[in-house]
Amino acid sequence: MTGAQTLTAPGATGATEASGTTAQSVEQSRHLATEIPGPISRELSARAQAALPQGLGTAQQTWAYRAGGGIVEDVDGNRLIDLGSGIATTTVGNADPRVVAAANDQAQRLTHTCFLNQPYESYLALCEKLAQITPGNHAKRAALFSTGAEALENAVKYARAATGKSGVVVFDHAFHGRTNMTMAMTAKNNPYKKSFGPFPGEVYRTPSPYSYRWPGTPEEASAEALAQLQLIVDAQVGAENIACVVLEPIQGEGGFIVPPAGFLKKLSEFCSERDILFVADEVQTGVARTGDMFACDHEGVVPDLMTLAKGLGGGYPIAAVVGRAEVMDAPHRGGIGGTYAGNPVACAAALEVLRQCEEEGLPARAHEIGEIMTSRLSKAAETNPAIGDVRGRGAMIAVEVVVPGSDKTPDAAKVGAVARACESNGVLVLTAGTYGNVLRFLPPLSISDELLNEALDVVIEQLAL
Structure with a gap:
C-alpha cells in the first residue's frame, strides 16, 4: 500500500444503504486480529510522521x-471497546444510523450557505430546541458555532457586550479551549499554552474546590474556595470590572473534578x-453525559449563559x-458569527x-453506566492503593492514580502505561488531569453492560500490575 490509497479493513464492505444507514454493522465484541498496533496502523503512522507536524x-x-x-474497529480489523467516545462527542454512538440518516438527508438538499449570508431552517430549529431544554424558564436566545472553544x-x-465590563474569572484546573482567548482561560500550561503566548489580559484565576487534593472536608473546600473567589473579585479586581465567571460544572481535562455539593448554587x-x-x-458535560440533560440540572442551577459542543452533534462539529x-441581544448586528458556524448538516x-x-x-442510561463504573472501580480501590480517588457522575467517571504509600503523589507514568496496555488488550481509554495522572472514562451511551464490564475487567487488571 502506497501513497493515498483508500483503506478497507478486513471484512468491511464499505457499502451503504440508500437510507444512509451502514449496510454491515460493527460486531459488538472485543477481538484482536493482529498485535497492537497492526501493520496497516504502523504504515499509517509512518506516513503521518512524514506528512504531519509534530x-x-x-x-x-x-x-x-x-x-x-x-x-x-481499526484498519487492521481489531475491534476495541470504546471508553472514550471521541472525547464525549459520540455520546449516542459512533455513526449512529439515525444521526447518519438525518445528516445525509440534509446533505442531499443543502450542505452550506453560511447562515449570515442566507439562513436555513435547521439552524433556527436547533436554536429553538436548545432554548426550550436548557435550564431556566426565562426568555432565551441561542447562537451556533463550530467548536467548544469558539x-x-x-x-x-x-x-462583555451585555455588561460593559471586561474581566473574566476562571478556575484552577480549567480547560476551555485552544484559541488565544480560551488558552488564557485554560489553566494547564503543557501541552495547551506552552510557547503560544502572550495571551489576552483581564483573565483572573481563582482556586477550584478540588476535594481530593484540598485539606479538610469537601464542605471546607467549598467554603474556602468561595472565600478566595470573594477576595479576588471584591478586593483585588473589583466586581464592577468583571463581566463573567466561567466554570465547568464538572471540570473535564482537569481530571473530572466534581465540585462539592452546593458549590455551584x-x-x-x-x-x-x-x-x-x-x-x-x-462543552463536555452537556447533552445527557452526566446522568442529567445538563450537569447544571443536578442541583437546579440556572446559568446566565451556557456553552455546548462535543456530544451535541453526534460526531459532527x-x-x-x-x-x-437580554444578554444574547447585546452585541451589535453582525458582531457574532462565522462562515461554518451552525452548518446545516451538523444542525440536522x-x-x-x-x-x-x-x-x-439517555440521561437515565448515563446514570446506569455510571453506577456500574463507580461500583466496580470503587471496589477495586479497596485493594489497590494506586487508585487514589474514583469520581465523576453518570457516564463521566475518572480514576486518579497515585504512588502507593505516598501522600497522594501523582503517578502520571503509571497512567500512561495503563492506557497503552489497555489499548494493546483491546480497550480504548483516555487520560487527563492537571498532573497527567487521571484515567477518564466517557463510554458511548449505546455500549452494552457486557462490553462495559469486559472493558472494566481489562482496566482493573492493568491498574493492579
Whole structure:
C-alpha cells in the first residue's frame, strides 16, 4: 500500500444503504486480529510522521476505520471497546444510523450557505430546541458555532457586550479551549499554552474546590474556595470590572473534578449578587453525559449563559451558546458569527441527537453506566492503593492514580502505561488531569453492560500490575 490509497479493513464492505444507514454493522465484541498496533496502523503512522507536524501528536497507536455501539474497529480489523467516545462527542454512538440518516438527508438538499449570508431552517430549529431544554424558564436566545472553544470565546463576547465590563474569572484546573482567548482561560500550561503566548489580559484565576487534593472536608473546600473567589473579585479586581465567571460544572481535562455539593448554587448566587454573569461551560458535560440533560440540572442551577459542543452533534462539529435574551441581544448586528458556524448538516445531526436523548431516556442510561463504573472501580480501590480517588457522575467517571504509600503523589507514568496496555488488550481509554495522572472514562451511551464490564475487567487488571 502506497501513497493515498483508500483503506478497507478486513471484512468491511464499505457499502451503504440508500437510507444512509451502514449496510454491515460493527460486531459488538472485543477481538484482536493482529498485535497492537497492526501493520496497516504502523504504515499509517509512518506516513503521518512524514506528512504531519509534530504538534499533532495522537494518543492512540491504532487507526480507526469504523465504529458503532461500544466498538471501534481499526484498519487492521481489531475491534476495541470504546471508553472514550471521541472525547464525549459520540455520546449516542459512533455513526449512529439515525444521526447518519438525518445528516445525509440534509446533505442531499443543502450542505452550506453560511447562515449570515442566507439562513436555513435547521439552524433556527436547533436554536429553538436548545432554548426550550436548557435550564431556566426565562426568555432565551441561542447562537451556533463550530467548536467548544469558539463557543467559549463568543460567550465572553456576549458577557462583555451585555455588561460593559471586561474581566473574566476562571478556575484552577480549567480547560476551555485552544484559541488565544480560551488558552488564557485554560489553566494547564503543557501541552495547551506552552510557547503560544502572550495571551489576552483581564483573565483572573481563582482556586477550584478540588476535594481530593484540598485539606479538610469537601464542605471546607467549598467554603474556602468561595472565600478566595470573594477576595479576588471584591478586593483585588473589583466586581464592577468583571463581566463573567466561567466554570465547568464538572471540570473535564482537569481530571473530572466534581465540585462539592452546593458549590455551584452558591457560585451562581455570588455572581447574581454582584451583577456578574455566570457562564456554565458544558462543552463536555452537556447533552445527557452526566446522568442529567445538563450537569447544571443536578442541583437546579440556572446559568446566565451556557456553552455546548462535543456530544451535541453526534460526531459532527457543532457548538452553541445559549443564554438570557437580554444578554444574547447585546452585541451589535453582525458582531457574532462565522462562515461554518451552525452548518446545516451538523444542525440536522444535532436535532436527531437531542430527539434521542429526550425520547429514549439517555440521561437515565448515563446514570446506569455510571453506577456500574463507580461500583466496580470503587471496589477495586479497596485493594489497590494506586487508585487514589474514583469520581465523576453518570457516564463521566475518572480514576486518579497515585504512588502507593505516598501522600497522594501523582503517578502520571503509571497512567500512561495503563492506557497503552489497555489499548494493546483491546480497550480504548483516555487520560487527563492537571498532573497527567487521571484515567477518564466517557463510554458511548449505546455500549452494552457486557462490553462495559469486559472493558472494566481489562482496566482493573492493568491498574493492579
